[in-house]
Amino acid sequence: MAPAQRPDPPVPAAAPVPLLKHGGIFTAVNPADWIRHWRQPNHLMLAVPWPGFFGLITAGYLLLHLLFALLYRLDPHGIAGVAGETTSFSEAFFFSVQTLGSIGYGTFHPSSLFTHLLVTVESLLGLIVIALMTGMAFSRFSRSTARILFSDVATVHDYEGLPTLMFRLANERRKTILEARVQAYLAIDERTREGHRMRRLHPMALTRDRSPLFLLTWTLMHPIDVHSPLRGRTSADLRAGQAEIVMAFSGVDATLERPIYAHHHVPAPGVLFGQGFDDMMQEEEGQGQCFDFANFNRTHPSPWHGPDLS
Template sequence: MADDDRVRRQEFPSPWAASIQSIARDGAKGVVVVGRDRLGLNDLYHRVLTMSLGGLIGLLAVVYLLANVLFAGLYMLVPGSIAGARPGAFSDAFFFSVQTLGTVGYGAMTPHGLWANCLATAETFFNLVIVALSTGLIFTRVSRPTARVMFSKVAVVSDYEGTPTLMFRAANQRGNQILEAEVTLSLARQVTTAEGHAMRRFEDLAVTRSRSPLFVLSWLIMHRIDETSPLYGLGREDLEGIGGEILVAISGLDDTFAQRIHARHAYLPHEIHWQRRFADILSVAPDGRRLIDYRLFHEVEED
């Protein structure tokens, strides 16, 4: 680990300090932003992809219904434009639009006259566009890989080979293979410069094993708190005093999707237990197979 002794730092204005937990755990949902230009429709694609699957299907359903209502109103502008429809019946015009948009064509109602045929042509073209967009959006939304990495609810500080060591667990809930998994660990803290300016600073924490060629079940991630560690000499009260927070990011290649996935977590000072160790979750079953008990995944014991 050639980079263990190197500390890379990044500074942020102090107003970010109170919201760093929300950023680490929930994106930026807990942050109130003012003065930033709104992208609006220019970023509609991102907005659609980040909404829930149910919300996306609901949006497409609303667009579909509104399109049929619009075309039905256009058909009714010229009386008699739909052969076989009742005069002035909006429901007939609406369902004729549904049949045209869906290229069903039952035959009971047909376009009559130049106006209706032009509208039917436009509606058919609109159908080609909306079907292509809907298929692409749903496929992108469904096929986007997501990580199902579970982090232990708490972290512990316990002696490991004679050195106090920060430890926490991560588990691949899917049980498939995450190849070339990598973990990065950082300490976010509030500092005051010599000029008296409050700054939010990130300092890298060296991990004893930052890469794993195969992440399938469980991973115990450790950081030695020695003289080179930004955590050296700090306790829970010290971390609270500097607004400290441990930030975790794991990435790797999901062999199912053949795409890279990411997971993140954060530990606040009250979630770090000193002089504790994790309960053992590995054992041997009566039939000789190795047994991993996730019921004890978050449990800690006296060191």
């Protein structure tokens, strides 16, 4: 009789892999994460902040001279005018500085064919490096920035008898922007009939999405009608779908005559149902009407007859 087989020991269940929640549609393209451009030097030099830009130029400048100083040291008698019998590292380094900058004080000068060839290569490389650095610096200076301020929250309340989503923009530079245009989308997680989870972008029609001139502030309105992707959704629905209101701004800087772009997103907790923005136009005694930018993000309870008052 065959011996009874011992049952295999139970295999411990694998530890569940934690799911990482995304932080918004712009998480993967954060402009502050400039280090990811290191494989594209031109993109890196345009994306890095100004202190980093000058730091990279300084580091590259020093590394280049250190490299040529080591090459000049291969021929200890190749540089004439040095203090000792052979060229020291510091003398080779400063000779490289003079060569790349075309300074030529006259104290140091090449005295061998090898050093003459190195000077020729470094001079040619210096022309290319200076041209590249000048072009990148000019590109950074000539690049126009939007400086468009978006409201931290979006409000939903009744307007002209129809529930309406509103958010604000402000021109921080107070300089005229021509042909301003705003596009708004609802980004939300949805599942297909087959059960696939997808991040979808639903366009949101605005009452006025273009302005020939944009100088101070602009309140954008999206009527929640039968065609709106927000129709029938509550704040709980938006939170469950990790929804966010995505806004994209474009226009032309009237001073530089260059296009400018800006974008922003408001997550689901920032969509305030039953709230409205405070009026920014205030009456001042002896001064008439003026804008109070302290009210840019302030809200107050406003009538809202939708399915959700949270």
